[in-house]
Amino acid sequence: MTISYTRTDMLPAMAPPVSQRGLVKWLRENMLSTRLNVALTVLATAFIAFVAWNIFPWFWNSVWNAGSLAECRAIVAASAGEGASGACWAFLKPWWGAFIFGHQYPVSDRWRPVLAFGLLFVALAPILFAGQRRNLTIIFSVVAAYLLLTLYLASAPGLAFALAMLLVAGLVAVSQVQPERLLWFTLLYPALCFWLLWGGSIWSPIVAMAGFGVLYAIFRFASPVIGFAPAAGAGVVAAVLWWLFADAPLAGTLQEMIPVDLLRVPSDKFGGFLLAIVIGVTGITFSLPIGILLALGRQSDMPIVKMLCVIFIETIRGVPLITLLFVAAFVLGFFLPPEADFDLLLRVLILVTFFAAAYLAEVLRGSLAALPRGQYEAADALGLDYWRAQRLIILPQALKISIPAIVSSFIGLFKDTTLVVIVALYEPLKGITHLVRQDVNWKGIYWEPYIFVGVIFFLFCFGMSRYSKYLELKLKTDHR
């Protein structure tokens, strides 16, 4: 017997053997592979069929047009027979406005939140889809169509309608020529949105935004002379002085000279999804930068910074959001001077933001710790200073790892906005639904309003979840 062997011809690569594919194979492998598996499949199928059998007629017999719950029931009985069950969605007709804007937001001004909501996507698009002209175009077209329709339905005044369309058209033009300029609109959007939602004189947000202009101008001209940090400090001081002393009189004077204003709507008139979205979007926008700073602070070498961050994070995480909201609503009132008219919604916004920021900070801390030390060392060895190393090397990677967790906490934050019912704000799930169920016409209705609110929340959260998936794929560069 010989053990010597030499291959003379190398084998070419071949296609895998043709095996049976398709549904049958899949079923056999995944559903019916073992006896236990067969039993589970049968049981599960039976369960699904049972549930569907019982719920389906309820949906199938839905009634959309009726004046009251009794009328709904009568229609179901007439069409599907005595004793049949049927959903009654007719309450939506009188109540949908309350669900979306809150029952106290002035009906004549509902076009304002509608416009602000459309422009929100225009402002977000350059961040969410940076540099992707095709996606930008799609979003802008959808927003333009949305605004045309909804502003018309909400009977916006002609001037507002024309200005809004002009604005969108202008931004579309910019997106085609210089998409990076769109970020300016994103920066101005908070002021515009504030003005649209709360109303009042247009000069208040403009003069307030000018404070940032003051900050930047001083920083810009002083930093070559007195250095980076002192210039930044001087800018901040000047801006604070501006807001404290120049802001109100200047805005007042301008308003007297050129009066431009919208009907003022105080925060306690906000409700429904408008409220949920205002809290959710503000919380998300501000919690991310604050969370990043907290996470970096917790890793800092400076013991005092580190200790402050740890105390902040652990305190906020250790207390339920409901408790914080209570503090915001009732306890803060004792400590603030009585004449300080500190808006309830503003207090809620601040606490919700802090709450989300503390969670984000912990999520980010995990990803920062997961980055190999070599990344920090390579950045140091190349001479990058702390902030540049964080911004260019560390944070992009840490944020990328934590996208799923970050979006999860944003989704949680958005759903938690319903907790503000505890401080007597009319959020959609309990606040508005409660009003519907107290309405004489709809007394006794139970499932339908909750399902309606649930579906809308689902759409928002599912949207965020899909976006996170998209972002993960887009940023995937490790090719593992």
Added chain:
Amino acid sequence: MAEAAKMQVSDEVAIQISGMNKWYGQFHVLRDINMTVMKGERIVICGPSGSGKSTLIRCVNRLEEHQQGQIIVDGTELTNDLKNIDKVRSEVGMVFQHFNLFPHLTILENLTLAPIWVRKVPKKEAEETAMYFLKKVKIPEQALKYPGQLSGGQQQRVAIARSLCMRPRIMLFDEPTSALDPEMIKEVLDTMIALAEEGMTMICVTHEMGFAQAVANRVIFMDQGQIVEQNEPKEFFNNPQSERTKLFLSQILGH
């Protein structure tokens, strides 16, 4: 070839380390290090694992802090002064065992990042420089890929090019080939030899004795945090003086 290159050593001092000690907590990791590196000199440091080789060269660009003694790099003393540290770091390039490329950036972005943000070079110019050095390490065609798509040897050559883009005066290498498969070691060593021939001041921690014999002016042997022996390569390998050196050489050359 290497003989000619060895002639280029100038009499200007590039790195001066005197009476340097370092501790990790209670552990005395570097003990009374004295060492002078001339401009254009190429030094190979070897020694058993844990002898403090990495720690020593990481002190040179202050990735590690020393507690006693003096380190002067290119005329700048390393102290707690951040300005000095940044100055030294931007003039000293470093290549790591595990490459440490930035995985979220393309090769080109890896190379242009520091020149743009630290040296304030215009983007276009930085990209031209980057392409020049990519050609030099023989992988210009990979410029738009991500590090994860390259082989280990290619990644290490990119890492070398990344350091070179900062136009450093001194290069530090910390076991640049020990994480590589044998077939990739040569391509990285070739790159380093080419760099040596151009007269770059280099300190190189490596156990590639062929490389040491070909390009080094001096080989330093370290053990237990101390410089045990140093000599020019021929003498060092053929006629080691200390018992520790003999033992070490017999171990790494033995198989």
